[in-house]
Amino acid sequence: MNATTAAAHVEPVVKTLRVKATARHAFEVFTADITRWWNRNHSINPTRSPLAKVVMEPKAGGRWYELGEDGSECEWGKVLAWDPPRRVVLAWQISTQWTFDASLHTELEVRFEPQGSETLVTLEHRFLERWGEKARETREMVDGGWGGLLERFAASAEGRDPE
């Protein structure tokens, strides 16, 4: 990675937690049952309709959106990878103004690793610099090298809990 890209790079947010449930169950609650745990205040629907449901279509290329009580739909992003029960990758296309922005692609990856009767869940929200930059050529950043990050991620996935 060259120095100029590094200057504008923002470390991804990485969270790990242990859940007392199987990976399959944790995956299902995170995806199909997201409405059950998602904070209703975290809605970006321009109609301001109360949030009725969060929908994550169970397939790569699927939509990810919120459904208002008035029946309106508001996009959040896309399902980029769908590998139950181990991994889901989502495009989080929400701008700094909390509106949907089709040209913005930050990425959210959630992994589910069985650990005995429990599951280690790792969430990573990355490409955060795109919020500030809206870089015209994001490709160079993707190709820029995420070695340290992947190492860190591998540590989490292998159960070497960073915390």
Add this chain to the structure above:
Amino acid sequence: MPYAHALAALADPTRRAVFERLRAGPISVGDIAAELPVSRPAVSQHLKVLKDAGLVRHEAAGTRRLYEVDPRGLGELRSWLDRFWTEALDAFKAEAERQSHHRPRKRSR
């Protein structure tokens, strides 16, 4: 809200364009103005807002002053997101364990 300054500063499209010019490395007010349809005083004003928001910092290079991205500014936004996901995942964990406890064989659809 601690991240509000950074969000507000980047909401203005011209200011965002100024901010993007810093991406390639430290740059002077004059060089930014030369690349954008914006006057030098206007560029200076945008840089001041970005600096106050913690997104930009400057350094002296001889007689010139060069502006560059201050990673701490976006770091503020990042900190906010960090807390956002901590809260969301706490709620997720509670729901996953509640369901697991009461409905271990839950099926959907």
